[in-house]
Amino acid sequence: MARNKIALIGSGMIGGTLAHLAGLKELGDIVLFDIADGIPQGKGLDIAQSSPVEGFDVNLTGASDYSAIEGADVCIVTAGVARKPGMSRDDLIGINLKVMEQVGAGIKKYAPNAFVICITNPLDAMVWALQKFSGLPKNKVVGMAGVLDSARFRLFLAQEFNVSVQDVTAFVLGGHGDTMVPLARYSTVAGIPLTDLVQMGWVTKERLEEIIQRTRDGGAEIVGLLKTGSAYYAPAASAIEMAEAYLKDKKRVLPCAAHLTGQYGVKDMYVGVPTVIGAGGVERIIEIDLNKAEKEAFDKSVASVAGLCEACIGIAPSLK
Numbered sequence: 001m002a003r004n005k006i007a008l009i010g011s012g013m014i015g016g017t018l019a020h021l022a023g024l025k026e027l028g029d030i031v032l033f034d035i036a037d038g039i040p041q042g043k044g045l046d047i048a049q050s051s052p053v054e055g056f057d058v059n060l061t062g063a064s065d066y067s068a069i070e071g072a073d074v075c076i077v078t079a080g081v082a083r084k085p086g087m088s089r090d091d092l093i094g095i096n097l098k099v100m101e102q103v104g105a106g107i108k109k110y111a112p113n114a115f116v117i118c119i120t121n122p123l124d125a126m127v128w129a130l131q132k133f134s135g136l137p138k139n140k141v142v143g144m145a146g147v148l149d150s151a152r153f154r155l156f157l158a159q160e161f162n163v164s165v166q167d168v169t170a171f172v173l174g175g176h177g178d179t180m181v182p183l184a185r186y187s188t189v190a191g192i193p194l195t196d197l198v199q200m201g202w203v204t205k206e207r208l209e210e211i212i213q214r215t216r217d218g219g220a221e222i223v224g225l226l227k228t229g230s231a232y233y234a235p236a237a238s239a240i241e242m243a244e245a246y247l248k249d250k251k252r253v254l255p256c257a258a259h260l261t262g263q264y265g266v267k268d269m270y271v272g273v274p275t276v277i278g279a280g281g282v283e284r285i286i287e288i289d290l291n292k293a294e295k296e297a298f299d300k301s302v303a304s305v306a307g308l309c310e311a312c313i314g315i316a317p318s319l320k
């Protein structure tokens with residue numbers, strides 16, 4: 001059987017890390033694409049030269065022409081600009097929307113059957129625009145945010161409790177940004193909800209609130225440390241988990257920015273919700289009951305995503 005083909009559109013810090021991880025996991029042949037000529041070719045060659053050492057058989061190529069992504073099974077989009085200190089994800093909207101228009105056209109022409117994972121920020125608005133620009137089915141275009149946000153939450157919780165990250169699950173809803181909604185009663189240590197752990201004296205409510213806030217600010221904390229760009233190892237690992245779920249039809253239950261058609265009271269928007277990812281793309285959206293406080297926080301998050309989509313329509317009226 002021929003290998004799968006994975007197109008990485010954008011070969012910067014996340015793109016290069018994606019290529020490395022996809023190679024190590026032998027997910028398929030990899031095409032790195034970027035407008036900066038030489039970068040995708042150079043990174044592709046460098047990673048390919050690690051393959052005899054690591055022992056993986058995958059073709060890695062770099063290109064600056066969209067025809068190279070032809071027939072891709074998965075496209076992971078990181079093209080655009082990343083944040084610098086002092087910038088919010090929303091500050092990237094003008095530049096990155098134009099990039100999504102070009103990327104959408106390229107995918108529409110050369111990889112219309114692909115499963116598309118968008119990482120470019122501001123995520124919920126960019127994935128919404130990318131789906132419209134590309135015209136691909138809505139269940140085949142998703143945004144990566146929830147896996148990363150919940151990974152950050154899981155790490156901080158595991159460190160707090162001094163337990164394995166493997167035994168901590170986390171549940172995060174809403175947009176990728178300051179309004180994301182980590183749900184304590186659905187986040188657990190080996191099945192024990194955080195709300196119970198508060199009662200058991202493992203953590204105080206106040207400390208838990210601090211951890212939740214650190215999770216919301218997880219991206220900004222790294223931007224502040226790096227100073228020259230934003231996080232890339234954990235975002236890349238998160239998107240690879242989603243790609244693997246699709247390629248191997250694993251039916252993973254993963255939080256993703258998915259197109260909603262009335263679930264949670266939201267229509268024609270991408271917002272972070274629990275989904276099932278398998279060979280059909282987003283095969284199911286899981287709708288849970290939210291209590292009053294959770295619903296308020298979720299609605300606030302949705303309103304901020306809606307504001308970004310409106311701003312996009314202001315720049316590109318064809319998105320309406």
Ligand code: APR
Nearest residue numbers: 010011012013014034035036078079080081082119120121
């Ligand atoms: N087409 C293709 N590639 C492009 C385009 C375009 N129109 N415009 C920019 N790029 C490329 C850049 O040349 C660069 O190599 O996108 C790449 C982005 O890489 P980085 O600047 O290193 O950014 P990275 O850290 O990878 O983040 C990418 O993901 O998490 C988000 O906020 C982050 O929006 C940012 C994106």
